[in-house]
Amino acid sequence: MSSKIISSVIAGSGSFIPENIIDNSAFLGHTFLDASGQEMDSPNETIIRKFHQITGIRERRYADDNMVASDLGFGAAKNALQNADVDPETLDYIIVAHNFGDVKLNSRRVDMMPPLASRIKHRLQIANPYCVAYDLPFGCPGWLQGVIQAHYYLQSGDAKRVLVIGTETLSRVTDPHDRDSMIYSDGAGAVVLEARETEAKVGVLSHLTVSDTIVQAQWLHSSPSYNQDLDQTDLYIKMDGRKIYEYAITRVPQLVKDCITKAELTLTDIKKVLIHQANEKMDEAMLDRLFKLYGMGAKDIPSDIMPMTINTLGNNSVATLPILYDLIERGQLGEHSLEPNYDVVFTSVGAGMNANAVVYRVPS
Known part of the structure; x- marks a missing residue:
């Protein structure tokens, strides 16, 4: 009789994509400057056309005015838990990757206390004190690093189920005078990883x-x-x-x-x-x-x-x-x-x- 293998698998996923579509034409009225503060030589039509050719971006999504990153993360988490068909109280960890915390509209203040993971756990109404919630700022690779950390927990036997969320509202921290501001957008995604006994490694x-x-x-x-x-x-x-x-x-x-x-x-x-x-x-x-x-x-x-x-x-x-x-x-x-x-x-x-x-x- 073959022995079982403990595999770290995605049991369910979810996302929260804002409904506000911002087309490239929305940037036609911007005044783009270079790093020295001088206005760019090319007209905005040319800047935007070249931007699209390089990045492939023709539109992006921005969060509703009254929403912040933890709101988006909560929406993605709810969807992931529903799709995984698991009881939130059975989560051992909630890991939330982000880089700027909750930034309100027209504010440049980073709000990261309490941690976004605690805020989302509160919104999910999880009472289990052994469901540990923490944030992971690691640049853009933060969500994937959260998956790696979850894998360690699952393989060690310390956890059976981990929720990993990535959420960001980059539209709130972009300089409207920097053409790179056209790259960034808002959104959230999440997965539930769980330890599962399998015949072969998956x-x-x-x-x-x-x-x-x-x-x-x-x-x-x-x-x-x-x-x-x-x-x-x-x-x-x-x-x-x-x-x-x-x-x-x-x-x-x-x-x-x-x-x-x-x-x-x-x-x-x-x-x-x-x-x-x-x-x-x-x-x-x-x-x-x-x-x-x-x-x-x-x-x-x-x-x-x-x-x-x-x-x-x-x-x-x-x-x-x-x-x-x-x-x-x-x-x-x-x-x-x-x-x-x-x-x-x-x-x-x-x-x-x-x-x-x-x-x-x-x-x-």
């Missing part, structure tokens, strides 16, 4: 994380507006796009390859590559570089291996991966599906600079 097969900080730490940071007439004590999200791009297309493909090797698989075993939705061209370049690491070219890349949401949802940081997964799981992303025994890669890169990857086998 769920999380392997994971890897890196943090590079020697010269990379400030490539994504918070700084004042480019508009010197605005309060220079207010901070907005800023980035060195070129350096981040170069870092992503070199660090992430190798990280993914190493993670696949750690799972004792090869690239041809992978059915889906779910990449943090940061920039369409960057994601395509990372996928292309990954295939080159295996000695393959563009003609070898399956047309359906990398589902995308960035075109219509923008970059909502920690929420992009769980939203992407949830949309596929619920059959709401075209022909994409996650069939039993599919081997899937999750990967993300962001502030820190941090990057991570998980190889996941869909349970039957």
Whole structure:
């Protein structure tokens, strides 16, 4: 009689996507400045057209005026718990990934106490004191790092069930005078992971994380507006796009390859590559570089291996991966599906600079 294996599997997922659609044309009236505070030379029509060509973003979602990140996270959590069909009181941990806490409309004040995880646990009305709720600020890879932490808990026997949420309202922390502000959006996604006895290993097969900080730490940071007439004590999200791009297309493909090797698989075993939705061209370049690491070219890349949401949802940081997964799981992303025994890669890169990857086998 074969012994059972404890696998860390996703029991259910959920998302909360705001209804407010912000088209690229909404930025036509903005005054875009460079880092020195000088107005950009090109007209806004040209700036926006080039932005769309590079990022693939044509629209994004913003939260309702009266909502904050914990509200979005609560909505995603409710959906995930319902889809998993589990009693919230049976959760051992609630891990909430975010980067700016609850930022109210027209405010630059970060509100992170009590932790968003505590706020969401309160909204869920979970009385169990041994359901531990905590936050995880780790840049855009925060949600996936939460999945990795949940996996450790489940494998150690310390937990049977963990709720991992990624939620963000980046529209509240973007400088309207920075053209990069068009990248960011709002949203939340969540999954319930549980320890499950299986005949063969499924769920999380392997994971890897890196943090590079020697010269990379400030490539994504918070700084004042480019508009010197605005309060220079207010901070907005800023980035060195070129350096981040170069870092992503070199660090992430190798990280993914190493993670696949750690799972004792090869690239041809992978059915889906779910990449943090940061920039369409960057994601395509990372996928292309990954295939080159295996000695393959563009003609070898399956047309359906990398589902995308960035075109219509923008970059909502920690929420992009769980939203992407949830949309596929619920059959709401075209022909994409996650069939039993599919081997899937999750990967993300962001502030820190941090990057991570998980190889996941869909349970039957």
